[in-house]
Amino acid sequence: MSESTADESGWRVRIMDLSGGAEEGIVEEIGGFVDLSHANAFARAYVRDSIERCRVPGAAPREVLQSWLTFGEDAEIQDAGDEAWRSANELDDFTANPATSMERDWRALDPRRLVEDDEDDIEE
Template sequence: MTEAEENGEDATVSAQETGPVVRLLDLSGGAEDNIIEDIKGFLDAEHANAFARAYVRDSIEICRVPGASARDTLEAWFSFGENAEVLGTENPWVSSGELNDFIDRPATEEERDWRLLDPRRYESEEEE
C-alpha cells in the first residue's frame, strides 16, 4: 500500500500533485487490488511512459518460454505477469495499444531495461 493510500488519498489525485505515477499491477491476483506499487519521481510524462513500456516488455519476456506460441505467451503473461499503468498525465501509455506487437516480437535487452529508467534508482544514489 502506498503512503497516499494509507492516508486515504487516491493515487490519481496524488499524481496530479506530484507528477506522473506508474502503478505496477500483479496480473496473477497475488497483491491486494492487484496493486504491487505506485512509483513516483518521474521527470515528466515521457519518462513515466517509457518506464511503464519497458516494465511491461520485461514482464512479457519473463513469461515467454522458448518455443511457445504467441497465444501461450499471452496466456502466461495474463496468469503470471505484471502490467503497468501511467497515472496523472494527459496521454498515458497503455499496454493494450502495443500488447499484440510485444507478444509477436520478442524484446531486445534495451527495450526491456526498465531499471535504467527507474526513478527510485536516483533516490538510492542520493542517499549514499
C-alpha cells in the same frame, strides 16, 4: 492532467499483479518521474520485461499472452488520460516479437534508482 499540470510529486506509475496475488491487484506505485515521457518509457519497459519473463522457448504469441495475463505484471500511468502509454496498444507486437535487453531495461529508467545514484554522487 497534462504534462504542464503534473503535481509536485510528479507522475506515478502503478504496477498491477495480473495473477491476483496482490491486494486489489496493486503491487506498488512508483513516483518521481521527471515528466510524462519518462513515466511512459518506464511503464513500457516494465511491461516488456514482464512479458519476456513469461515467454518460454517455442511459445506462440497467443501462449505468451496467456502466460502474461496469468502470471505477469502490467503498468499504468496515473492521471495521464489519453497521453498515457497503455500496454493494450502494444501487446500483439510484444508477444510476437521478443524484446532486446535494452527494451526491457526498466531499471535504468526507475526514478528511485536515479535518486540513489544522485545520493551516491553527493557522498563522494
